[in-house]
Amino acid sequence: MISADMKSEEGDLDEDAINNFTCELGVLSQCDGSATLCNGLTAVLAATFGPVEVRQQRELVDRSSIEVTFRGPHGVEGVEDRRVEQLVRSTLEQCVFAALHPRTAVSVVLNVLETDDLLLLSTCVNAAVLALLDSSLSMKYLPAAxxxxxxxxxxxxxxLPSERQGSSGxxxxxxxxxxxxxxxxCRTAGQLSAEQLTSCLREARxxxxxxxxLYRRAVAAKFSKEPRDPWAGPSRAEDMPPSWRRLGGQQAGEQSTS
Structure with missing residues (x-):
């Protein structure tokens, strides 16, 4: 969690600011790219497929189409789910080099494992970006939510929910x-003054x-792993950077000591 004084134009941010994030790339084998991302109490599994050929009625002659499917933890689709899909899709359409793959489609599937509703949208965006990085799809820039x-x-x-006490909502x-x-x-919820909105955007930037x-560390962690027997189980927790131990390292540590 990052905390900054609204009265201060330049607060101090260090690496502890992303301690609530844990992620891992390449967690699925039957897709072109995949990633898990935990942000506080929210966990999302993202998978990407493509670019792949599509039916003629779905083709875009000058670029690849971006498709996003959102699957909530309870399996019941609602209006909020469609809003998440729309924002993630519009974000990816801007950052992906879609013109390199005309008449194809890139599909992104977001599976919510657990959620704190407030952080769901930003976690989905970042998980989708990590999955695209894992697939090596060309991107114009890296968006971060x-x-x-x-x-x-x-x-x-x-x-975290315990840190939001006293918030106006x-x-x-x-x-x-x-x-x-x-x-x-940008998406806002609840009532915000102009000063609060400006301060939030400044700290978000x-x-x-x-x-x-986090993106750089995730990619570095994936490619720094030594080749090993795929049936040997996870690497030792002590060989992983601290930021990733919470997601996979604890299980790895248990196996290495058993």
């Missing part, structure tokens, strides 16, 4: 291009740089 909640005179970034989920720091998408570090 962050959820901010104003509490008193502070802005909390990706806060307002929140901002912002997606930034981590290269140019350009705002790509700065926190997006930390999410970019």
């Amino acid at each position: 962050v959820t901010c909640v104003p509490v008193g005179d502070r802005v909390l970034v990706n806060p 307002g929140s901002v989920t912002a997606v930034y291009d981590t290269g140019s720091e350009r705002l790509v998408a 700065r926190a997006a740089a930390m999410v970019r570090q």
Whole structure:
């Protein structure tokens, strides 16, 4: 969790800012790219397929189409599910080099394993980006999503439920291009003053740089693994960076000591 003073233009952000994030690439074998991402109490499994050929009526002659399927933890589709799909799809359509693969489709499937509703949207966006990175699909830039909640005179970034006490109920989920720091998408909920919105966007932009570090670490962790017997089970927990141990390292540690 990142905490910053709304009265301060430049707070201090360090690597502890993404301690609530854990992720792993390549967790599925029957798809082109996959990733799991845990953000606090929210966990999402993302899988990508394609570019693949599609039927003629679904073809786009100048680019690849992006399809997003959202599957909630309870299996019941609702209006909020469609909103998540729409925002994730619009974000990916902007960042993927779709013109390189005309008359094809890229499908992204998001499976919610558990959720704290406030962080669901940002977790889905980031999980989809990680899965696309795992598939090696060409991208124009790396988008990063962050959820901010104003509490008193502070802005909390990706806060846990216990940290949101005293909040008025307002929140901002912002997606930034981590290269140019350009705002790509934004969604607000509840009542926010102009000052609160500005402060939330400012802190979200700065926190997006930390999410970019998460992407870099995830890719580095995947390609730094030594070749091993695929039936040998997970690598030892002590060989994994601290940020990833919470997701897979604990199980690995248990197996290595058994």
